[in-house]
Amino acid sequence: xxxxxxxxxxxxxxxxxxxxxxxxxxxxxxxxxxxxxxxxxxxxxxxxxxxxxxxxxxxxxxxxxxxxxxxxxxxxxxxxxxxxxxxxxxxxxxxxxxxxxxxxxxxxxxxxxxxxxxxxxxxxxxxxxxxxxxxxxxxxxxxxxxxxxxxxxxxxxxxxxxxxxxxxxxxxxxxxxxxxxxxxxxxxxxxxxxxxxxxxxxxxxxxxxxxxxxxxxxxxxxxxxxxxxxxxxxxxxxxxxxxxxxxxxxxxxxxxxxxxxxxxxxxxxxxxxxxxxxxxxxxx
Amino acid sequence: xxxxxxxxxxxxxxxxxxxxxxxxxxxxxxxxxxxxxxxxxxxxxxxxxxxxxxxxxxxxxxxxxxxxxxxxxxxxxxxxxxxxxxxxxxxxxxxxxxxxxxxxxxxxxxxxxxxxxxxxxxxxxxxxxxxxxxxxxxxxxxxxxxxxxxxxxxxxxxxxxxxxxxxxxxxxxxxxxxxxxxxxxxxxxxxxxxxxxxxxxxxxxxxxxxxxxxxxxxxxxxxxxxxxxxxxxxxxxxxxxxxxxxxxxxxxxxxxxxxxxxxxxxxxxxxxxxxxxxxxxxxxxxxxxxxxxxxxxxxxxxxxxxxxxxxxxxxxxxxxxxxxxxxxxxxxxxxxxxxxxxxxxxxxxxxxxxxxxxxxxxxxxxxxxxxxxxxxxxxxxxxxxxxxxxxxxxxxxxxxxxxxxxxxxxxxxxxxxxxxxxxxxxxxxxxxxxxxxxxxxxxxxxxxxxxxxxxxxxxxxxxxxxxxxxxxxxxxxxx
Numbered sequence: 001x002x003x004x005x006x007x008x009x010x011x012x013x014x015x016x017x018x019x020x021x022x023x024x025x026x027x028x029x030x031x032x033x034x035x036x037x038x039x040x041x042x043x044x045x046x047x048x049x050x051x052x053x054x055x056x057x058x059x060x061x062x063x064x065x066x067x068x069x070x071x072x073x074x075x076x077x078x079x080x081x082x083x084x085x086x087x088x089x090x091x092x093x094x095x096x097x098x099x100x101x102x103x104x105x106x107x108x109x110x111x112x113x114x115x116x117x118x119x120x121x122x123x124x125x126x127x128x129x130x131x132x133x134x135x136x137x138x139x140x141x142x143x144x145x146x147x148x149x150x151x152x153x154x155x156x157x158x159x160x161x162x163x164x165x166x167x168x169x170x171x172x173x174x175x176x177x178x179x180x181x182x183x184x185x186x187x188x189x190x191x192x193x194x195x196x197x198x199x200x201x202x203x204x205x206x207x208x209x210x211x212x213x214x215x216x217x218x219x220x221x222x223x224x225x226x227x228x229x230x231x232x233x234x235x236x237x238x239x240x241x242x243x244x245x246x247x248x249x250x251x252x253x254x255x256x257x258x259x260x261x262x263x264x265x266x267x268x269x270x271x272x273x274x275x276x277x278x279x280x281x282x283x284x
Numbered sequence: 285x286x287x288x289x290x291x292x293x294x295x296x297x298x299x300x301x302x303x304x305x306x307x308x309x310x311x312x313x314x315x316x317x318x319x320x321x322x323x324x325x326x327x328x329x330x331x332x333x334x335x336x337x338x339x340x341x342x343x344x345x346x347x348x349x350x351x352x353x354x355x356x357x358x359x360x361x362x363x364x365x366x367x368x369x370x371x372x373x374x375x376x377x378x379x380x381x382x383x384x385x386x387x388x389x390x391x392x393x394x395x396x397x398x399x400x401x402x403x404x405x406x407x408x409x410x411x412x413x414x415x416x417x418x419x420x421x422x423x424x425x426x427x428x429x430x431x432x433x434x435x436x437x438x439x440x441x442x443x444x445x446x447x448x449x450x451x452x453x454x455x456x457x458x459x460x461x462x463x464x465x466x467x468x469x470x471x472x473x474x475x476x477x478x479x480x481x482x483x484x485x486x487x488x489x490x491x492x493x494x495x496x497x498x499x500x501x502x503x504x505x506x507x508x509x510x511x512x513x514x515x516x517x518x519x520x521x522x523x524x525x526x527x528x529x530x531x532x533x534x535x536x537x538x539x540x541x542x543x544x545x546x547x548x549x550x551x552x553x554x555x556x557x558x559x560x561x562x563x564x565x566x567x568x569x570x571x572x573x574x575x576x577x578x579x580x581x582x583x584x585x586x587x588x589x590x591x592x593x594x595x596x597x598x599x600x601x602x603x604x605x606x607x608x609x610x611x612x613x614x615x616x617x618x619x620x621x622x623x624x625x626x627x628x629x630x631x632x633x634x635x636x637x638x639x640x641x642x643x644x645x646x647x648x649x650x651x652x653x654x655x656x657x658x659x660x661x662x663x664x665x666x667x668x669x670x671x672x673x674x675x676x677x678x679x680x681x682x683x684x685x686x687x688x689x690x691x692x693x694x695x696x697x698x699x700x701x702x703x704x705x706x707x708x709x710x711x712x713x714x715x716x717x718x719x720x721x722x723x724x725x726x727x728x729x730x731x732x733x734x735x736x737x738x739x740x741x742x743x744x745x746x747x748x749x750x751x752x753x754x755x756x757x758x759x760x761x762x763x
Contacts, residue, residue: 045488052490076461077487084490092390127457134454139392206395206418216453217446242299246442284449284456 006032010178013166017152018192019185030161031179035172043177047155047163048077050179054158055081055090061159061186063093064193068153069117070097070143074128079135086140093155094193096200099145107207107214108255115259126260126276127283130212137209144200156193160186215256216284219247223254224281227263227273234269289337292434293441297341312342313455314448317360319348319368321375329431331369334440343444352381361391365447367440370401371429376410383417394419398443400436402426462489462503464517466750467535467545469528470739471701475549476520478739481627482506482747483516491538499534506747510754517542524677525579525704532708532716544600544715545708548746550738551673551699552680552730553722554690557646560656564669564722566734567635569745570697571607572599572718573670578693579703581676592692596672597706600715603753607717610752611668620748621665627740635664636733643683643727666721666741671696673718675703683727698726719746 010029014022031046033039054060063085065072072078073095085092103109115129136143155163160183166176214220222242226232234254237243243250257263262277273281297310316338320331335345346363349356360366360382370376379399386393394417403423405411414421422443428436470476480486483504491499500520505513517539521531532545553564564570576596584591598604627633646653657663674695680686689695702718709716721738724730 041486045486049488080489127460131457131461134457137395139390139395142390204418209395212454213446213450216450218442218449221449246296246299246438248442283460284453 006176009166009176010164013152013164013178014185016167017154017164017189019188022185025182025184027185028181029178030181031177033177035166035174035176037174040174040177043179044072044075044163045077047161047179048075048081050161051081051157052084054161055085055088058090059158060085060090061157062190062193063091063155063157064190064197065093065095065097065155066151066153066193066196067095067097070095070114071118072155073132073135073141074118076128076131079131079140082140083135083138086138092140092142093157094144094197095141096144096146096193096196099147099203101145101147101201104145104201104203104207107211108252108259110203110207111211111256112259124261126262126280129260130215133208133212136205137212139205141205143203143205144197145203146196146200151196154189154193156186156189158186159183162186162189210252211256214249214252215260215262217253219243219250219253220257221281222247223250223257224262224273224277227271228278228281231270231272234265234271237271286333286337288434289333289437290340292437293337293341296438296441297445309342311338311444311448313451314343314365314444315346315363316343316365316367316444317346317348317363319366319375319378321369321372322350323374324372326430327369327371330429330436333431334367334437337437338441338444352378352385357382357385357389357391357393361393363396364451365444366393366397367443368397368399369429369436370399370405370410371426376401379419380410380413380417383414383419387417396447398422398440400424400429400439402429462501462517462539463541464503464515464539465541465543466514466516467532467539467542468516468518468548468746469531469535469545469701469705470518470520470547470549471523471528472549472735472739473520474735475739475742476502476518477631478627478736478743479518479548479746480504481630482623482743483518484513499538501535501538506750508753508755509751512755514750514753514755516750521701521704524700525675525702525707526677528701528704529708530704532705533712536708536712536714542714544603544717545705546746547699547702547705547716547718547720548742549699549701549720550723550735550742551697551720552686552724552726554686554696554698555643555646555655555725557653557656560658563656563658564696565655565667566722566724567737567741568666568722569668569741570673570720570722571668571670571745571749572604572673572702574598574604575672575694577702577706577718578672578674578689578695579676580674580689580693580695581678594703597710597716599706599717603715603717603749606753607749608670610749611670614668618748619751620744623747624666624741624744627744628737631736631740633736633740635737638733643725643729666745668745669696673702673720674698675700675706679730680726681728681730683725686726697722719749 011022031043033043099113103113153165160181162180164178168175262280263271263273265271318331321327339345348359368375368379370379383394398420400422406423422439427433468479470479486504489501502518504516507513519531519535521527536542556562576598578596579594582594584593672693672695674689680698697720705716719742721742723734723738
């Protein structure tokens, strides 16, 4: 049961999200979470289960995430849901997220921005980061960029469901979350979402794939294997006959490795492999 | 000419094979489609040779119908890499159609499509359309599109190696995402709910592949008190030993790193009102001992007698040793009680007060016998018993049969799944262990009142036990 103050906050949040006079609508609160990690996870888990069950009955409806930093995709269960939607040809979530437009043209700049945002709420974990990048690279979601953001964040799906977050600072790790059932409010927020999407810019998810190819490909492995033996200067690395003869874009691999934190360059231009870089090299 | 290509491929791949494998099957697992003219003899020869060489190194070559219908598009989408030699108008047009349809049908084909095109065409209309669709275009001199020049081959091979490595990396990442070493199987939803509460980093992995069974696995971790986290996978099998054996085998097949499977849930207890320490009460916990699981429905039935012929397998040795030491060292308020309280609170379960009374040991004539009380033990807390556990596919509701089995096999609990788990793990070279909370006495008065509490008690003790087990050194590095 949620108390009166929480209901008041819910109605206020809906108002900010452009739902006029929300109290006039019939709203069923399926789940509510206080601003704690475990509670937030519980409600998100319930939403993911709901999406999976809607998939079974072909009732997914319009699926939109209005987000700040696309953190929903760092949730492994939600990644699985998105992947399942793609695999079963059930459409995909539109994900509107905040990023300066100049960053969406280039794979490295795009990924670097996202990693910096995901890292702001927890310690960096390269495997989780890469799994999230992979899911986008497979086009399991449809990304749109929005370069200014100061809106209530929510997700809509299944014709009548809403996962709503209280207004929060972008850096807030936990927040109050409601999983709601209301056809009317879903309709309003879907329309609001469509308006926001129409103002956003399409992001080529293929750029995430380009990033992973640069990161995992031949040139990258070549560099990491060399650096595993000793640190060397960038010029020496790039003048390697193998890279010169075969690799089309060794700079791309270098950038990808650096962005993921697998290599570091010191002030003298000497490049070294990092412990996570060794981990990555030995992982496949 | 093919020998030249093979030598070229060997050279590149042995350079790359500073990575661990040899070159022979370097492209194994890679599915490719090569789109090339079927009218220009030079291109036909190139494509034929390339296909043969790539196949030699392990790649699977897809064959796609010329008509780009829905089936053909699906097959193309199934490819990991699409190589198109756009040296002729026909192939350029097909590449454009694929790109167009990929975008408007929201397919991923364009991301995997590599177009090799003579550089003379770089400023032409076709190339500008390729660029519009963000295609990966490789410009080469026209002379490369002949059998004698290996540069085109080298470019294709390099792109294939890139894709192979990326695919291999992705596969390893997916496998490491779900690499549990401990499996827990429960039978009833009430048991599963309690077990979920003992896991940290909980998440669900639902698998529903075409033509395969629906599988739902719950993943999480339990922190070891010696450092590191045990990776756990939990599944629910439903009632009975056959279902349990199937689930255990499926789980091992799906997660080959699983070393031991725990059966955690509720069971009937075997009371002993004459010996307080041997008396198993409702809410107590029974874990298996070295005699393991007695499959008491494995019998030879003669006209006048029944001969029991179970062949029990011992539970996993290290867990048996650990549980004996763990119980031996339990003092004061063991942490499993706080875990139990936590589950009870989350599941809103109260410890029941009722006890079934219609049972032989509870009555002497018309007079009810009091349950014996163990001194120095809080009667509201479960006691933990180690002993043999009886298992069959029969719901036992007979105190007489229960007592007969107890006398013959010294069993402390009776349930319906553990022998299936024991058989399946034995057959698959894995270990098993059983933790059961006692919810009834397998008598006429058997009911479900104690099930939630007993399930919670079993789950809480399982957490406590797993926490007490150190991880192997290499497992610690996973985190």
